[in-house]
Amino acid sequence: MIHVNTHYRDIAESYLFSTVAKKVAAFTAAHPDRSVIRMGIGDVTRPLCPAVIEALHAAVDDMATAAGFHGYGPEQGYDFLREAVRGYYGERGVSLAPDEIFISDGAKSDLGNLLDLFDQNNTVLVPDPVYPVYVDTNVMAGRRVIYADANESNGFLPLPDPGVKADIIYICSPNNPTGAVYNKAQLKCWVDYAVDNGAILLFDAAYESFITDPDLPHSIYEIEGARRCAIEVCSLSKTAGFTGTRCGYTIVPCDLVFDGMCLNKMWTRRQTTKFNGVPYIVQRAAAAVFTPEGQRQVRETLAYYRRNAAVMTAAFDEMGVWYTGGKSSPYVWFRCPGGMDSWAFFDRLLETAGVVGTPGAGFGRNGEGFFRLTAFGDADKTAEAMERIRKAAF
Numbered sequence: 001m002i003h004v005n006t007h008y009r010d011i012a013e014s015y016l017f018s019t020v021a022k023k024v025a026a027f028t029a030a031h032p033d034r035s036v037i038r039m040g041i042g043d044v045t046r047p048l049c050p051a052v053i054e055a056l057h058a059a060v061d062d063m064a065t066a067a068g069f070h071g072y073g074p075e076q077g078y079d080f081l082r083e084a085v086r087g088y089y090g091e092r093g094v095s096l097a098p099d100e101i102f103i104s105d106g107a108k109s110d111l112g113n114l115l116d117l118f119d120q121n122n123t124v125l126v127p128d129p130v131y132p133v134y135v136d137t138n139v140m141a142g143r144r145v146i147y148a149d150a151n152e153s154n155g156f157l158p159l160p161d162p163g164v165k166a167d168i169i170y171i172c173s174p175n176n177p178t179g180a181v182y183n184k185a186q187l188k189c190w191v192d193y194a195v196d197n198g199a200i201l202l203f204d205a206a207y208e209s210f211i212t213d214p215d216l217p218h219s220i221y222e223i224e225g226a227r228r229c230a231i232e233v234c235s236l237s238k239t240a241g242f243t244g245t246r247c248g249y250t251i252v253p254c255d256l257v258f259d260g261m262c263l264n265k266m267w268t269r270r271q272t273t274k275f276n277g278v279p280y281i282v283q284r285a286a287a288a289v290f291t292p293e294g295q296r297q298v299r300e301t302l303a304y305y306r307r308n309a310a311v312m313t314a315a316f317d318e319m320g321v322w323y324t325g326g327k328s329s330p331y332v333w334f335r336c337p338g339g340m341d342s343w344a345f346f347d348r349l350l351e352t353a354g355v356v357g358t359p360g361a362g363f364g365r366n367g368e369g370f371f372r373l374t375a376f377g378d379a380d381k382t383a384e385a386m387e388r389i390r391k392a393a394f
Contacts, residue, residue, distance in 0.1 A: 007142045016132050016362035017041050023346070024356050037385040039373045040356045042176065042330065044241045046304060048285070049297035052240060055288035059281035070280035075271045077103025077249070081283045084290035085249050094221045100253050100264060102271060103278050103286075105246045107206045107235035111170075112137040113274070114202060114231060114250070117266050118168060125166035127158055129177055129363035129370070131204070134170045143168075151366055156180040156324055156333065160193035169194060171220075172204035174211065177363045177372040178333040179325015181216050187223045194229035198258070201230040206248075209239040209302055211328040227253040231263070238330065240289045240298045247278055247286040305330050308382040309375035315386040330375040333360070342371055353388040 020040050028036055048056075062068030076082070082101045089096050104110045111133055124138045128147040138145050146166060148158040156178040171190060173182040182190075194201050203220040211218055220230045235248035242248075256263040278286075288294045313326035316334055323334035336345040342359035349355050349371075360367030375382065 005140065007140050010139050011136050015136075016358070019362070020346075020356070020358060024350070027350055034354050036350070036354045036356060037377070037381050037388070038356045039377055039382070039385055040358045042238070042374045042376060043243050044238065044305075044376050045378060046241055046301045048241050048245065049289075049294065049301060051288045051291060051294040051297055052285045056281055056285045059284035062284075063281065073277045073280055073283070075275050075277045076268065077101065077278065078280070078283050081287045084287045088290050089219065089221070089251075092218055092222065094219050096221075096251060097254065099268075100251055102250045102252060102267065103283060104233075104248045104250055104275075105278050106237060106242075106248045107204060107233045107250075108133055110233050110248065110250045111202065111204060113270070114233070114267070115141055115143075115168075116270050116274075117263055118200070122167035123165065124168045124170070125164065126170045127156075127172075127175075128365055129156070129360060129367035130170070131172060131176045132363065135364075138168075147364070149366065150178065150180075152322070152335075157182055157186060159186060159189050162193075165197060167197075167199050168202060169199055170202050170204065172206070173217075174207040174325070174329040174331075176204075176207065177331055177358065177360070177367070179327075179329035179331035180333075181211065181213075181328050183215065184217050184223060187217060187220060188225075191220070191223045191225045191229060195225050199229065200256070200258070200263075201226070203230050203232045205232055205234040207238055207329060208234065209298070210306070210330055212306070213328055216328060221251070221253075227255045229256070231256070236286055236289060239302075240286075240294075241301060242286070245282055245285060247282050304379065305375045308377060308379055311379075311383055312373060312375060312386055315390060319390065326375070332373050332375070334371055334373075336360075336369050336371050339369070342368055345371055349389070349392075353385070353392045355385045355388055 081103055082098050085101050086096050086098060115137060120142050122143060124143050124145045125148055126134045127150040135145055150156040150158045157180045205219060208218040220226045220232050232251040236242035252264045252267045254264045289298055309326040309330060312332045316323050321334050323332050326332040336342055342361040346359045358372040360370030
């Protein structure tokens with residue numbers, strides 16, 4: 001008789017955003033005349049930029065000719081895209097070798113797949129509140145998960161506790177869900193902790209393109225010593241609207257050697273065994289993001305979302321609501337009014353204002369009493385949503 005992975009009993013039956021979607025569907029079915037503004041899921045709404053579309057069309061045309069057709073590509077990514085990513089890092093003073101860059105179908109996949117490199121008995125440290133994928137993928141594999149206490153008093157940016165020992169540490173900056181961003185000194189504390197403890201940092205940089213403060217780091221490799229302890233995962237989903245196109249990249253330095261084994265070589269072996277690579281046409285589109293014209297165009301889109309975030313934070317400032325994020329981040333994380341719990345506020349916000357957000361409790365114990373809104377929506381609807389929230393006067 002077959003035995004299933006019983007660790008699935010230890011995770012919630014429904015993924016957080018599936019639960020949100022079901023509640024919204026039930027509400028709209030019961031109130032078909034109500035206008036609902038969705039500011040919950042962090043999906044982009046602006047179209048792909050012209051440089052990307054042009055590259056997509058050209059790549060499709062390539063596939064229509066014998067000379068330009070591409071079948072199986074290199075699992076690690078085509079050289080033209082790896083070099084483009086390498087140049088992007090180089091502009092910030094981060095030097096990478098081409099074989100340290102791996103093209104993926106998005107950050108979410110690699111954040112789970114990287115766990116193939118590590119033994120089940122490693123202890124995993126994640127911040128609380130946290131992006132649920134970090135926890136669920138480890139629980140599915142039977143690993144022990146412990147939590148770093150992120151809260152209002154530390155600005156939702158926990159630092160290492162010398163008395164806590166962990167082997168795999170997740171850091172997301174700018175953070176999802178809180179929008180908080182680590183500075184260089186804070187990240188240096190985590191790098192030093194990892195080096196001293198022989199631990200690995202899995203650094204999620206999916207939102208780095210939203211950083212506007214020149215003193216804030218975009219990459220963990222801007223921190224001295226990070227090449228000895230960190231893997232960085234990034235995505236074009238939020239940078240360039242690739243949520244439906246699917247492309248990202250993971251950096252695995254050759255310096256990462258544990259138990260006499262090189263993680264870079266292990267990841268290469270893993271990918272060549274379990275992954276057939278990102279489609280040629282998608283990689284051509286991704287390479288266009290890193291051209292001068294592509295960068296100019298995606299910055300215009302990012303500025304659109306930043307203006308949405310500014311509208312949101314201005315409204316909360318006016319209402320005297322405590323929040324983090326909204327600056328160098330597309331997320332605004334705020335305290336629920338009147339001491340309300342986050343799911344109760346979700347229901348109240350939907351019923352009273354017709355606005356959908358994400359309850360903080362869905363991100364962990366420390367998320368209770370907080371709420372997340374995203375800046376990825378339409379500008380007019382964002383302004384309308386904030387006006388509805390003002391008028392609701394919770």
